[in-house]
Amino acid sequence: MSQQWTVKFSPVDTWFFKESRNMDDSGAILMESLFPASIKTLLGAIRTYIGNSRQIDWTSFSAESELATTIGYGEQDLGALVCNGFSLEKNGESHYAAPLNIVSKDGMYEFFEIGQAVQTDLGLCYLPEMKTAGSKPLENHYLSKADWEYV
Numbered sequence: 001m002s003q004q005w006t007v008k009f010s011p012v013d014t015w016f017f018k019e020s021r022n023m024d025d026s027g028a029i030l031m032e033s034l035f036p037a038s039i040k041t042l043l044g045a046i047r048t049y050i051g052n053s054r055q056i057d058w059t060s061f062s063a064e065s066e067l068a069t070t071i072g073y074g075e076q077d078l079g080a081l082v083c084n085g086f087s088l089e090k091n092g093e094s095h096y097a098a099p100l101n102i103v104s105k106d107g108m109y110e111f112f113e114i115g116q117a118v119q120t121d122l123g124l125c126y127l128p129e130m131k132t133a134g135s136k137p138l139e140n141h142y143l144s145k146a147d148w149e150y151v
Contacts, residue, residue, distance in 0.1 A: 007046060008089070036088060040075075043083055047071040088142055095142035099151060101128070103135035110135065 050071050051058065063073040072079030087094040103112050115129035143151065 009042070039083055039086060042086060043078065043081065047081070094145055096145070096148050098138040098141040098143050100137045102138050102151065103130060104138055105132050105135040
């Protein structure tokens, strides 16, 4: 039988999240601090919480461990865990990342349109076209549920 949970993360003091790439791979490139954390980071925190609450000895934890069927093992295997996304909450109201089809330039917002078919290395594709040259998808913008449904 599956269970559905809503997990709320609350900082005790301050949150710092780094990019979700291996520190060894970054070389001399500065790793940025990101907020909100990636889904990968949040799932890692949930998996660690579940393991710690069951007093798992992480040094002997493996793909054959009983708990691995629940929380998975390694980066790609999530076991029975399924993530249906996340939202930020402010004053009790959920906010969701703005969809990538909303673009902006100089404070003006618009939707990109799907252009004519173009032959690419992937075959015939319909690529987005910007109505206004220089428009870019919104980054770090969040919409309330009502705004998301309106869009």
